[in-house]
Structure formats: structure tokens, C-alpha cells
Amino acid sequence: MKFSNRVQQVSPSVTLALSAKAKSLQKKGLDVKNLTAGEPNFNTPKHIKQAAIAAIEAGNSDFYTPALGIKELREAIAKVTNEQYKTNYTFDNVAVTVGGKFALFAIAQAIFDLDDEILIPLPYWVSYSEQVKLAGAKPVFVSPKEGQLKVNVAELEAKRTAKTRAVIINSPQNPSGAIYSRQELEAIGNWAVENNIWLIADDMYNKLVYNGNSFVSLFELSEKIRKQTILVNGFSKTYSMTGWRVGYVLANKELIAKLSAVVGHATGNLAAVSQYAALAALNSDQSCVEEMRQAYEQRLNEIYPLLNEIPGFTLHTKPEGAFYLFPDIRQALAKTGFADTTSFADALLEEEYVAVVPGEAFGMPGYIRLSYAASLSDLREAMVRLKRFVEKHS
Numbered sequence: 001m002k003f004s005n006r007v008q009q010v011s012p013s014v015t016l017a018l019s020a021k022a023k024s025l026q027k028k029g030l031d032v033k034n035l036t037a038g039e040p041n042f043n044t045p046k047h048i049k050q051a052a053i054a055a056i057e058a059g060n061s062d063f064y065t066p067a068l069g070i071k072e073l074r075e076a077i078a079k080v081t082n083e084q085y086k087t088n089y090t091f092d093n094v095a096v097t098v099g100g101k102f103a104l105f106a107i108a109q110a111i112f113d114l115d116d117e118i119l120i121p122l123p124y125w126v127s128y129s130e131q132v133k134l135a136g137a138k139p140v141f142v143s144p145k146e147g148q149l150k151v152n153v154a155e156l157e158a159k160r161t162a163k164t165r166a167v168i169i170n171s172p173q174n175p176s177g178a179i180y181s182r183q184e185l186e187a188i189g190n191w192a193v194e195n196n197i198w199l200i201a202d203d204m205y206n207k208l209v210y211n212g213n214s215f216v217s218l219f220e221l222s223e224k225i226r227k228q229t230i231l232v233n234g235f236s237k238t239y240s241m242t243g244w245r246v247g248y249v250l251a252n253k254e255l256i257a258k259l260s261a262v263v264g265h266a267t268g269n270l271a272a273v274s275q276y277a278a279l280a281a282l283n284s285d286q287s288c289v290e291e292m293r294q295a296y297e298q299r300l301n302e303i304y305p306l307l308n309e310i311p312g313f314t315l316h317t318k319p320e321g322a323f324y325l326f327p328d329i330r331q332a333l334a335k336t337g338f339a340d341t342t343s344f345a346d347a348l349l350e351e352e353y354v355a356v357v358p359g360e361a362f363g364m365p366g367y368i369r370l371s372y373a374a375s376l377s378d379l380r381e382a383m384v385r386l387k388r389f390v391e392k393h394s
């Protein structure tokens, strides 16, 4: 069978595959500690679900909605953004999409041309590179300095060519939990403006920030930088709503109109019931967000020192946001003799039933990602097993 050249270049999601493997072992009755999850382990708050049920009962979810979403939700997203970043957007600056994932996919379809080069700082979220390739463009990876997890302008500039079209900045970052500071973002933003390069800001984890660290968005810097920025966010992580698939884009109206065409032909619209659920999430009390944030913070603070104690594991900085830890385990690999993090992760799952994602999936071999979107008791037990595993093989 002949497949398209585009799809032949695309690899399936490693994180989804690993998570599926861990879940299938769990189904067999094995006590697997699954730290691969890229999703919160909380149910969607009850009041959001109730609003969705009410929308179904009122018949609001029975029909197509406009491609870019119901106006009330687009307005509510614009309002929240304006309050947060002191901007002046209206509903026609907003596109509601099937998750942040499809928001990014639609942006790629709308602005990337064949052979455009898209700068992707390492480590990166697995889907960026594959979406770039599906749009016919070329991912260009930008490595930070040894032992660092964020890139700077000099590193971006070294990879810039006449074909560079965009750079994708994810902060707080999946997989490392690092947050770009205001100064770092300003430097990158001004560089992008000078060189007429789109800034795609993936702010998906902006509400999950810990221990007094603060998040700054490219959207709240200068007017010039904001004009150059396409903001992506969603409800999956903030409101524990991964199953509802609500994402959105904020950008200039011209781009939003183009996204309407992409979305209209690709997904039609996000399921109406999910849109009403998202509307309720924005319009109701936000204490659920803070409660979940505090739970992640507690887990991070407890697990971080335990992970640091594992022989050969180095955390270059304490994660500041999102819900992942991304230790450098190169010394542990040297001690244990595993050839790479993929074989380390495979053996860890088989011998100790602990599932983690090898750094290869994020363009950084030698590291592994552990998600703390898991219960504290599972996390504690996973740390015991991980330590035992490294000691046994050393």
C-alpha cells in the first residue's frame, strides 16, 4: 500500500504508546506505577460536568456550532485573556479548537509553507515536530547549552536562515517544567520581531506554577511582540478536562479567519457540549484550579528530593511549573550499563512496573520524564522502586 510522503515521515506518539503499554499491564492485574501520563489525575470538577449535563438537557448540544465556537465562549476567552494580560481582544481574535493539539495543527496548516523552517527548542513536546512535518515544513531543533533546559537568542540565531518562519515557545515547559523569565522572553520576542519570525506561544500549563515562581506570557510584553505572537492555550490541564478536548488560539483577526477555514474543513467545530462545559469553567468560581495546583505543588516538593537521591540522577533545576520532572540520568546509564534511556525505561517497566518516558521522545536522550499527575502514594512507591532498580543494576 502506498502512503503519502508526509505521513511516512511521521512517528506515532511515543508517550501515547507507552501510556497504552502501562495501562495494558495494569489491566492484567499488575501493580504498575504509571508516570507517563500527560494528563491530570483529577476528575473534571463537578460544577463543570453539571453545566454540560444542563446544556445537553436544554438541547444546546444537538447541533453544529460555528466553526470557531459559540460566541459566548469566544467572548469569555477574550475577557479572561484581557484581564490577565491587559490586552484588548474581542471574540473575533479567538478560535476554539479540538484541544490545544489541534490548535497547533491548524496554525501549522494556516501559516507554514513547503520547506519553511520552524525552530523548535529542545526539549520539546512530542507533537510539534510531527505537526510541522505534516504541514510540509521542516522542524529545526535548537539545543540549549549542556545542562540547561531553555534556549537563548544566540542559540536561535545560530539556526536562523532565510526560510525560518516561526519558533515554538512552550512555557511552563513539557517535559522539563522550566519557565522562561520575562527577560528571556523579551530577548526572544524582540529577536523574532526584528527577523519577522512568528512566535507560537504554547501556554498550556500557565496556571500550573509552583513555589512562588511566576509565569510570564509572550502576550504581556510589548505591543510589537504581541502582534508577532500566536497564543495557544486550553482547558485540559488547568481544569482537568483532557477528555473534553477544548483548546483555543488567540491571534490577529486575519489569522483567526484563516483558522476558521482550516477548522471548518477539518473538524467542523468542537463538540458543542464541550464548549458549554468550558464556558461554565471560565464563568464559575476558580478555586478548583487552585486546589489542583496546590496538590501538584505538594507532590513536586515531596518527590523532587527523593528523585535527586537516586544515584546518577541529576535535576539541573527544580521544575517551576507543569507536572513533570525531567532528570538527566546519563550518569545512571553509565553505572548501570544500559545503552540508552529507551532500554532503561523498558527494563524499568518490565522489572519494577514503573513506566516513564525516555528523553528520546523529547529530543533529549539521556533524560527521562516522570509525570507527577499521579497519587502521592504511587509516586512514593515509584521512587522506592526506581532507586532499587538503579542500585540493583549498578
Ligand code: PLP
Binding pocket: 038, 098, 099, 100, 101, 102, 125, 170, 173, 174, 202, 204, 233, 234, 235, 236, 242, 245, 246, 247
Ligand atoms: N501543548 C503541550 C505542551 C502539551 O503538553 C499538551 C498536552 O499534553 C498540549 C499542548 C495539548 O493539549 P490538549 O490537546 O489536551 O489541549
